[in-house]
Amino acid sequence: NAGVTQTPKFRILKIGQSMTLQCTQDMNHNYMYWYRQDPGMGLKLIYYSVGAGITDKGEVPNGYNVSRSTTEDFPLRLELAAPSQTSVYFCASSYRPESSPLHFGNGTRLTVT
Amino acid sequence: SQELEQSPQSLIVQEGKNLTINCTSSKTLYGLYWYKQKYGEGLIFLMMLQKGGEEKSHEKITAKLDEKKQQSSLHITASQPSHAGIYLCGNPGGGADGLTFGKGTHLIIQP
Numbered sequence: 271n272a273g274v275t276q277t278p279k280f281r282i283l284k285i286g287q288s289m290t291l292q293c294t295q296d297m298n299h300n301y302m303y304w305y306r307q308d309p310g311m312g313l314k315l316i317y318y319s320v321g322a323g324i325t326d327k328g329e330v331p332n333g334y335n336v337s338r339s340t341t342e343d344f345p346l347r348l349e350l351a352a353p354s355q356t357s358v359y360f361c362a363s364s365y366r367p368e369s370s371p372l373h374f375g376n377g378t379r380l381t382v383t
Numbered sequence: 384s385q386e387l388e389q390s391p392q393s394l395i396v397q398e399g400k401n402l403t404i405n406c407t408s409s410k411t412l413y414g415l416y417w418y419k420q421k422y423g424e425g426l427i428f429l430m431m432l433q434k435g436g437e438e439k440s441h442e443k444i445t446a447k448l449d450e451k452k453q454q455s456s457l458h459i460t461a462s463q464p465s466h467a468g469i470y471l472c473g474n475p476g477g478g479a480d481g482l483t484f485g486k487g488t489h490l491i492i493q494p
Contacts, residue, residue: 274425303481310470320479328480360425368475371416371428372482379423381426 272312272322293361306357386486406472408453420469
């Protein structure tokens, strides 16, 4: 069972570069999420989607963009990377978040220097 | 916005001892999820509590939800090295925007 798959696992970017973090799930979940985790700060929601073609901002969306063209994929785009975006990024999916758990990928560790 | 406060922030326990982690909400809890994270890895779902007074157990881990106190507790009996990691509580909030998480409790088990 693949579940939620994130790529890459690690990445180092230079300031001003761009990249896309990939996330795919094979559970046919409509709800998908992007969180970032910083030391001592817990997880903060960046963007979420309730289905293909529908996305919405979370708590910390600045500097990021997302798209949801299919049920399976929910890529996160970083434009003009900044050191403040150094973090661990987690993608998650759920059948129904208020009554069923979120399933998380293994994360992408991003360093911007 | 809702905040979840976890206590303690970190905990060092001798192997075989019992321990309790608490998660307190600033607002009404519509449910509470507990996750475990091993260092450098993703979050693993442990348990979901949906009603006040609900208690669930899995192996040596028991979680309770006290709706009136807006609090949940996670209790580990006879701790083992495999219990080490970061424990996070998350509240669904009733909407589509996923979970609001606490900052986590770092658990270290000393042999």
